[in-house]
Amino acid sequence: MRILIAPDKFKGTLTGPEAAAAMAEGALRVYPDAVVTSLPIADGGEGTVEAAVAAGFQERLNAVVGPILKPVGAVWGYNTESRVAVIETAQASGYLLSEPTVENSLRAHSYGSGQLIAAALDAGATEIIIGLGGSAMTDAGTGALRALGLRLLDAAGNLVPLGGGSLIDVVAVDATGLDPRLAGTKVRMAVDVDNTLYGYNGAAHVFGPQKGADPDAVELLDAGLRNLASVVREATGVDIDIPGAGAAGGFPALFVAYADAAIERGFDLVADLIELEAHLDDADLVITGEGSLDVQSLSGKGPLGVADAAHARGIPVVVVAGRITVTPQQLAVHGVVAAVSATDVAGSPEAALADAARYTTLATSEALNGI
Numbered sequence: 042m043r044i045l046i047a048p049d050k051f052k053g054t055l056t057g058p059e060a061a062a063a064m065a066e067g068a069l070r071v072y073p074d075a076v077v078t079s080l081p082i083a084d085g086g087e088g089t090v091e092a093a094v095a096a097g098f099q100e101r102l103n104a105v106v107g108p109i110l111k112p113v114g115a116v117w118g119y120n121t122e123s124r125v126a127v128i129e130t131a132q133a134s135g136y137l138l139s140e141p142t143v144e145n146s147l148r149a150h151s152y153g154s155g156q157l158i159a160a161a162l163d164a165g166a167t168e169i170i171i172g173l174g175g176s177a178m179t180d181a182g183t184g185a186l187r188a189l190g191l192r193l194l195d196a197a198g199n200l201v202p203l204g205g206g207s208l209i210d211v212v213a214v215d216a217t218g219l220d221p222r223l224a225g226t227k228v229r230m231a232v233d234v235d236n237t238l239y240g241y242n243g244a245a246h247v248f249g250p251q252k253g254a255d256p257d258a259v260e261l262l263d264a265g266l267r268n269l270a271s272v273v274r275e276a277t278g279v280d281i282d283i284p285g286a287g288a289a290g291g292f293p294a295l296f297v298a299y300a301d302a303a304i305e306r307g308f309d310l311v312a313d314l315i316e317l318e319a320h321l322d323d324a325d326l327v328i329t330g331e332g333s334l335d336v337q338s339l340s341g342k343g344p345l346g347v348a349d350a351a352h353a354r355g356i357p358v359v360v361v362a363g364r365i366t367v368t369p370q371q372l373a374v375h376g377v378v379a380a381v382s383a384t385d386v387a388g389s390p391e392a393a394l395a396d397a398a399r400y401t402t403l404a405t406s407e408a409l410n411g412i
Contacts, residue, residue: 042075044068045324045351047317049081049343050088051332051363054397057081057088058095063398064328064361067405080320082329084343085231085307086131086174086289093118093127093170096315103160105153106188107138108177109145110203117157125168126161127314130154130289131175134184139177141253147206147261149178149252151292155188162220168227170314171296172307173289177252179205179244179262181269181281181291186299190218205245205290206258208265211272216299228302231310233342236287238294239266244287252290266291273298308346317350327351327358328405334362334380345375352376359408361401363393381408 046068048060055063061079068077080096083089094100098118107113115132119125131137133153139145154171161169178184183193184203192215193201193208201207237243245254245262254262270282273295281294285304296302312318321327329344338345348358352375360372360380372380383400386407387393393400 042072043323043325044072044075044077044328045080045320045326046077046328047080047082047347048329048361049083049331051397051401054332054363054394055401057083057091059398060330060401063401064330064405067402068328068409070406071409078320080315080317082315082317082343082347083172083307083311084233085172085311086233087129087172089170089172089231089311090116090118090127090129090132092311092315098127103157105133105156107153108134108149108151109139111138113138113153115153115157117161119161119164119166123168124166125170126164126166127170127172128154128157128161129172130292131172133157134178135175136177136252137175141251143253143255143258145177146179146249146252146254146258148204150180150184150203151176151178151182151290152184152188152203154292155185158185159189159220162222162226166226168229170310171228171230173230173232173292176289176292179249179252179254179266179290181205181208181238181266181294182296183208183269185292186219186295189220189223191216191295191299192218205262205265208269209261211269214272214276219299223300228296228300229310230293230296230302230304231307232285232288232293232304233307234288235284237284238270238282238286238291239263242287244291247287248290270294308342312346312350317347321351321354321356324351324356327356328361329358330361332363333366334360334364335366339367339371348375348377357412359412361404361408363397364390379408379412381411
């Protein structure tokens with residue numbers, strides 16, 4: 042028996058590698074002679090760097106400016122052979138690094154993420170994968186590109202302050218000082234949403250409130266994004282109000298215009314990065330899961346993206362999650378033959394959260410005993 046264990050993180054309790062370790066223990070209790078391979082996955086947001094490191098990338102750490110100017114240590118991944126770097130906005134510019142207040146929603150910026158990109162370029166990267174998600178800012182990636190030499194100017198020719206709240210004052214973008222290495226670097230941005238840059242489906246209206254923005258701040262941020270898009274369109278002819286550009290506070294937007302970056306579906310990008318297809322070729326059974334398997338999971342990203350890929354090969358899939366709110370019939374469409382939640386095994390959500398690794402292990406054993 043060859044078992045591939047490919048879970049996403051259990052948000053708030055277990056990282057992807059920790060969830061994989063707990064599942065592996067549960068699997069080996071049922072199949073002690075099995076050959077178990079752990080391959081944590083991600084949707085392109087938080088956990089993307091962990092998945093890359095688990096797949097063999099070097100873990101690197103840089104001190105950068107956080108989203109409200111406090112220094113933070115940010116982890117990223119690098120493969121010296123392929124010269125591919127993997128970074129996350131959550132590491133350098135994440136919402137956990139900033140209190141969700143109205144003031145911070147306007148001040149927060151992505152400058153530290155740009156510093157990570159610079160570190161990757163210094164290391165010799167020719168391809169940079171940027172996992173988007175878990176961000177504190179709504180600055181359309183302006184902070185990151187400012188760390189790489191871009192200048193945003195107001196009507197008096199002065200630099201506007203960092204943060205989304207200042208974008209309304211931008212009248213010109215000066216790209217003459219932009220790091221020339223970007224032109225020769227493939228930038229791939231992993232997203233798991235299709236929100237546009239501005240408007241009611243845009244970065245400010247959809248994600249601003251969870252970052253601390255009140256209605257007035259949301260309107261100011263949205264107006265700033267609209268203004269920036271207009272300035273960029275006039276200067277470059279590029280429309281940055283496109284599906285996916287609203288991810289991570291609009292982070293992809295300016296990169297589309299000034300770095301020739303590509304917006305890609307997060308799960309597909311990460312699956313390619315960790316060579317999921319090759320691992321499936323060697324598997325007889327797949328175990329996957331995440332913290333909450335719900336109706337949003339049915340879109341085929343994350344664990345059910347793994348399930349779909351396995352199902353296409355005729356490989357049975359077992360799902361283990363913190364909680365499961367979809368039906369066995371809904372999961373069966375994706376090739377899932379058994380699904381057990383840690384919450385059911387523990388008897389309550391509180392117990393499952395208190396000892397997530399233990400109950401994930403027990404849930405895995407129970408699921409495998411049921412097939």
